[in-house]
Amino acid sequence: MKNIILGLALLTTVLAACNNSSSEKKDNTASxxxxxxxxxxxxxxxxxxxxxxTATVSIAEILNGYLKMKNAFAKDDSKxxxxxxxxxxxxxxxxxxxxxxxxxxxxxxxxEDDAREHAEHIGSNAxxxxxxxxxxxxxxxxxxxxxxxxxxxxxLYYDHCPMYNDGKGANWLSETKDIANPYLGKSMPTCGTVKxxxx
Amino acid sequence: xxxxxxxxxxxxxxxVAIQFIQPTRNKSNTILPMDIEKIVAEPANVSTILKxxxxxxxxxxxxxxxxxxxxxxxxxxxSHIKNGKAMLNFSQFGELSExxxxxxxxxxxxxxxxxxxPISSYRLIHPNAVLTPAQKTILINWxxxxxxxxxxxx
Numbered sequence: 001m002k003n004i005i006l007g008l009a010l011l012t013t014v015l016a017a018c019n020n021s022s023s024e025k026k027d028n029t030a031s032x033x034x035x036x037x038x039x040x041x042x043x044x045x046x047x048x049x050x051x052x053x054t055a056t057v058s059i060a061e062i063l064n065g066y067l068k069m070k071n072a073f074a075k076d077d078s079k080x081x082x083x084x085x086x087x088x089x090x091x092x093x094x095x096x097x098x099x100x101x102x103x104x105x106x107x108x109x110x111x112e113d114d115a116r117e118h119a120e121h122i123g124s125n126a127x128x129x130x131x132x133x134x135x136x137x138x139x140x141x142x143x144x145x146x147x148x149x150x151x152x153x154x155x156l157y158y159d160h161c162p163m164y165n166d167g168k169g170a171n172w173l174s175e176t177k178d179i180a181n182p183y184l185g186k187s188m189p190t191c192g193t194v195k196x197x198x199x
Numbered sequence: 200x201x202x203x204x205x206x207x208x209x210x211x212x213x214x215v216a217i218q219f220i221q222p223t224r225n226k227s228n229t230i231l232p233m234d235i236e237k238i239v240a241e242p243a244n245v246s247t248i249l250k251x252x253x254x255x256x257x258x259x260x261x262x263x264x265x266x267x268x269x270x271x272x273x274x275x276x277x278s279h280i281k282n283g284k285a286m287l288n289f290s291q292f293g294e295l296s297e298x299x300x301x302x303x304x305x306x307x308x309x310x311x312x313x314x315x316x317p318i319s320s321y322r323l324i325h326p327n328a329v330l331t332p333a334q335k336t337i338l339i340n341w342x343x344x345x346x347x348x349x350x351x352x353x
Contacts, residue, residue, distance in 0.1 A: 134305075
């Protein structure tokens with residue numbers, strides 16, 4: 001009898017212990033939440049305020065988070081990349097959508113819905129840099145389109161690494177002309193070429 | 200009664216008590232129009248792999264083993280299913296934006312290639328869900344071709 005009770009007790013403990021392992025954080029709020037936060041307007045250095053519509057829209061904060069993340073990956077720093085991506089998630093929430101036209105909002109929401117998920121993943125996978133980089137690859141495409149649509153407000157370079165992804169290649173955005181590869185990090189820091197210059 | 204016996208009895212009572220709290224089952228017999236099998240071609244061998252190795256956590260229809268009725272095992276399973284479906288749900292794949300569909304398919308390729316999916320705890324209790332190298336290739340090639348076919352850049 002005693003053994004049975006002990007056995008059951010043990011089983012319960014073991015099963016309960018399994019529970020806190022792979023509970024990946026999931027908060028898929030695709031943000032239809034109307035953000036009431038006042039956005040920090042860092043568009044002062046926006047030199048390309050060409051049209052009325054883009055003048056008031058600034059993705060600077062989102063971009064900052066991205067560039068921080070990119071620099072962390074170039075240093076193989078998984079933790080810092082995670083921290084930067086958490087900042088990025090916040091900047092999505094505080095992004096002021098009111099200045100967007102209907103058409104722009106459609107594009108923005110489509111990109112944000114996806115990019116936010118990648119950022120959340122990178123944030124919750126600190127320590128697993130390989131997986132983080134897979135999401136960074138997809139995130140980079142989103143951010144590139146965001147910059148193409150709304151303007152980055154600063155000079156940017158769209159870089160290409162031919163080796164990542166088993167030779168399929170991957171791209172990233174950088175604020176410097178010098179290559180610092182975020183996919184291969186310190187093992188191949190200067191691998192890559194500038195594909196496009198974005199003003 | 201010794202202390203150990205008392206603790207044991209307490210745990211046993213607790214164990215019996217939690218059996219009454221059964222999580223909602225992830226079961227559906229309807230195939231929605233947005234199900235991936237309605238949108239893209241799914242060869243029989245791919246379909247079998249998906250159903251055996253993926254659908255328990257990534258669809259609206261889980262094949263529950265007998266021990267799923269025993270708590271806290273069932274709760275653990277329910278939380279896995281909830282997380283799995285939030286990441287990717289083949290039963291509702293069609294409602295994702297094209298951008299997300301592309302990335303989910305890329306995610307499938309990455310995760311299968313890296314051996315991250317199915318997750319190790321699932322593989323442990325479902326040995327038949329373990330993907331052989333041949334199955335991995337089938338799945339990866341399928342995901343890649345679906346990715347191309349669903350891309351508007353094509």
